[in-house]
Amino acid sequence: MNDALGEPQSVLVLGGTSEIALETVKALPRARIRRVVLAGRPSPARDEAVAALTGVGIAGVTAVDFDAKDTGAHAELINSIFDAGDIDITLLAFGILGNQDDAEADPDHAIDVATTNYTGAVSVGLRVAQRLKTQGHGSLVVFSSVAGDRARRSNYVYGSTKAGLDAFAQGLGDALHGSGAHVLVVRPGMVRTKMSAGLKEAPMTTNPDVVAGIVVAALRKGKETVYAPGPLRFVMAALKTLPRPIFRKLPN
Amino acid sequence: MSAVSPLRTTGEEQLLTGWGRTSPSLARVREPRDVADIEQAIAEVGPRGLLARGLGRSYGDAAQSGGATVLDMTGVSAIDLDANAGTLTAGAGASLDDILRRIVPAGFFVPVTPGTRMVTVGGAIAADVHGKNHHVDGTFGSHVRRLGLLGSTGERHELSPTGSKRECEEFWATVGGMGLTGVITDATVDLIPITSSLISVDTERTPDLDSTMQSMVAGDDRYRYSVAWIDSVHPSGRGVITRGDHADISQLPAEQRPSALNYRAKVVGTAPPFIPGRLLNKLTVRAFNEAWYRKAPQRRVAELQPIAEFFHPLDFVQDWNRVYGPGGFVQYQFVVPDSASEVVGTALRTLQGVGAPSFLTVLKRFGAANPGPLSFPQPGWTLAADVPASVPGLGRALDQLDELVAGAGGRLYLAKDSRQSPDMLARTYPRLAEWQAIRDRMDPTGLFTSDLARRLSL
Ligand SMILES: Cc1cc2nc3c(=O)[nH]c(=O)nc-3n(C[C@H](O)[C@H](O)[C@H](O)COP(=O)(O)OP(=O)(O)OC[C@H]3O[C@@H](n4cnc5c(N)ncnc54)[C@H](O)[C@@H]3O)c2cc1C
Numbered sequence: 001m002n003d004a005l006g007e008p009q010s011v012l013v014l015g016g017t018s019e020i021a022l023e024t025v026k027a028l029p030r031a032r033i034r035r036v037v038l039a040g041r042p043s044p045a046r047d048e049a050v051a052a053l054t055g056v057g058i059a060g061v062t063a064v065d066f067d068a069k070d071t072g073a074h075a076e077l078i079n080s081i082f083d084a085g086d087i088d089i090t091l092l093a094f095g096i097l098g099n100q101d102d103a104e105a106d107p108d109h110a111i112d113v114a115t116t117n118y119t120g121a122v123s124v125g126l127r128v129a130q131r132l133k134t135q136g137h138g139s140l141v142v143f144s145s146v147a148g149d150r151a152r153r154s155n156y157v158y159g160s161t162k163a164g165l166d167a168f169a170q171g172l173g174d175a176l177h178g179s180g181a182h183v184l185v186v187r188p189g190m191v192r193t194k195m196s197a198g199l200k201e202a203p204m205t206t207n208p209d210v211v212a213g214i215v216v217a218a219l220r221k222g223k224e225t226v227y228a229p230g231p232l233r234f235v236m237a238a239l240k241t242l243p244r245p246i247f248r249k250l251p252n
Numbered sequence: 253m254s255a256v257s258p259l260r261t262t263g264e265e266q267l268l269t270g271w272g273r274t275s276p277s278l279a280r281v282r283e284p285r286d287v288a289d290i291e292q293a294i295a296e297v298g299p300r301g302l303l304a305r306g307l308g309r310s311y312g313d314a315a316q317s318g319g320a321t322v323l324d325m326t327g328v329s330a331i332d333l334d335a336n337a338g339t340l341t342a343g344a345g346a347s348l349d350d351i352l353r354r355i356v357p358a359g360f361f362v363p364v365t366p367g368t369r370m371v372t373v374g375g376a377i378a379a380d381v382h383g384k385n386h387h388v389d390g391t392f393g394s395h396v397r398r399l400g401l402l403g404s405t406g407e408r409h410e411l412s413p414t415g416s417k418r419e420c421e422e423f424w425a426t427v428g429g430m431g432l433t434g435v436i437t438d439a440t441v442d443l444i445p446i447t448s449s450l451i452s453v454d455t456e457r458t459p460d461l462d463s464t465m466q467s468m469v470a471g472d473d474r475y476r477y478s479v480a481w482i483d484s485v486h487p488s489g490r491g492v493i494t495r496g497d498h499a500d501i502s503q504l505p506a507e508q509r510p511s512a513l514n515y516r517a518k519v520v521g522t523a524p525p526f527i528p529g530r531l532l533n534k535l536t537v538r539a540f541n542e543a544w545y546r547k548a549p550q551r552r553v554a555e556l557q558p559i560a561e562f563f564h565p566l567d568f569v570q571d572w573n574r575v576y577g578p579g580g581f582v583q584y585q586f587v588v589p590d591s592a593s594e595v596v597g598t599a600l601r602t603l604q605g606v607g608a609p610s611f612l613t614v615l616k617r618f619g620a621a622n623p624g625p626l627s628f629p630q631p632g633w634t635l636a637a638d639v640p641a642s643v644p645g646l647g648r649a650l651d652q653l654d655e656l657v658a659g660a661g662g663r664l665y666l667a668k669d670s671r672q673s674p675d676m677l678a679r680t681y682p683r684l685a686e687w688q689a690i691r692d693r694m695d696p697t698g699l700f701t702s703d704l705a706r707r708l709s710l
Binding site: 001002003004005006007009029031032034085086133134135136137178179180181 | 272274275279313317318319320582650673674706707
């Protein structure tokens, strides 16, 4: 339960090695945190994430095995996490960028991206929502992307998964309205992370800790949608109105 | 595959908060009319358990429980006055408001009333509330002769402080037990006989905190009722002490004697439903406090005041908790022993330091503690201050105050708490484990739970 000053006690990260999610956990007020569950595939990176959060003084950080594509295992996993105690904040932060050229050459790769980013998120998102509704409180933060606002030639497979995820998360937020639970959709622009390493930087590229700060502030205010950085809202609004012949020709 | 119900909410589900309007959670609210209805609710309980709620005047998350069944007890409200015995037997959902309307004209007063009469008997017992007479009469729980309690299997307990050892334990675990031992159905309490509905009040305006405290130490024993309002935004911590006793009918002017027991308690206004968060700021509070301080006479003795004016001035404005705006507010109330009286001043300065505007800051001396392991009062000073939850830096400042209070052997009041840590609670209620053992015996399956209980691992 968040306390009266908005301090959470428990956090679940789906995609437990996501840099943005980990920065978000670090940016949360931590005096009352006593349980952080990092759900992700077993890896040295996951162990490092546990160590990193513990290292900055966050209490009760543990890891559990979670694979976004293994939807058959989601129900049991989510139930076991919530059976052990209420979760105040869930960060749905897994996703892969994939490679557009590979996806076009090998649709199996596109399916991989779609299953992880969209199907996996729908599966786990609904199960989390069910438990939030049962406990009567809690926030679900869904990391969407500006790439979902309008799919671009250069990465439309990824963009379409985020468009789907974004629409799903908005609908879920409406479904949970009045249930005590709440969904925050976060639309970051380009963020300097492992995922974007090697890509050419877009304008307004930002850092994970900046996104984290925006997420924590938005949670505090009970917002439903937030761009990171904030002014991207206007950029995307403008981009969405561009006629397709022009949009198509924009540099990547 | 387990069948999953749709994410729909039904009509009986309600978002609940405490008086501070922070941290809402959704519960299935049922409105029992009698004991049979409560038994049925217990029989039909879901996996998230059950909690009784009175009038929701606790500030934090004590009377809410996300996902659980919450019983709005206000329909269980029969009032039965036994004038010969000087006792009242009331349903747990009866409010002190209704009770006073009934008993004052008959020549009785409740043994203890908090600063609002909009509380139920069940809430008064479960939080073991105190009033301006704590230094003389103790808590509400000290005047309960017996109570009826429904346990987790729906079994009926009759508990009294004079029963067997086991009954005594369960009685005192329920008094101050924040609804976690079961559902209180009704109680019998001793009343105070009165011959008039007026209070003879002495008022004293003090130039600073030290003189307030000195005057209270020196003079409280001469009065049944005593409390000081503190101007928390003024650097001196100046205040107004009001102390009084029930006026005997002989103290009234002759023409008023025939109506000596008349009781009036009207609501004169309602706070508008939406108030922007910024309305209450340092300036408005300073202006309010200045006016409140100036309104009090330097010194006045034996002024006759009606009960409502003396005990429940806040009740004149309905829903006044909305003045803090949509962000809600917290009330920080602690007690420290006399040996640590300096904590009072430190607390006031700390709250001033973060710029927390509080127009309701109240100081009082407590008398002896009662046997309840979770009962809040203990001898010493208690300070209560309202603060908007949105004040930046409030969390850290209050955490620091917690340290000070705990280090001084003090503690926080659960009926007001909405933010302390489980460690703070365990450290400052040394009899917590004893209470938990009795509670576990009474409710082995943990049926009775609340957001407060989960937050504090109670
Ligand atoms: C303006 C104001 C002034 C106040 N002044 C004082 C004061 O001077 N002194 C003081 O001590 N307190 C004071 N309080 C706090 C208040 O007296 C307590 O919080 C009291 O418990 C509120 O009663 P309620 O009926 O609203 O109970 P709720 O707030 O609804 O519930 C409080 C607790 O009691 C439990 N409970 C309620 N009914 C039952 C039942 N039938 N069976 C079992 N458990 C039950 C609930 O589960 C919860 O844990 C004040 C509050 C306000 C708003």
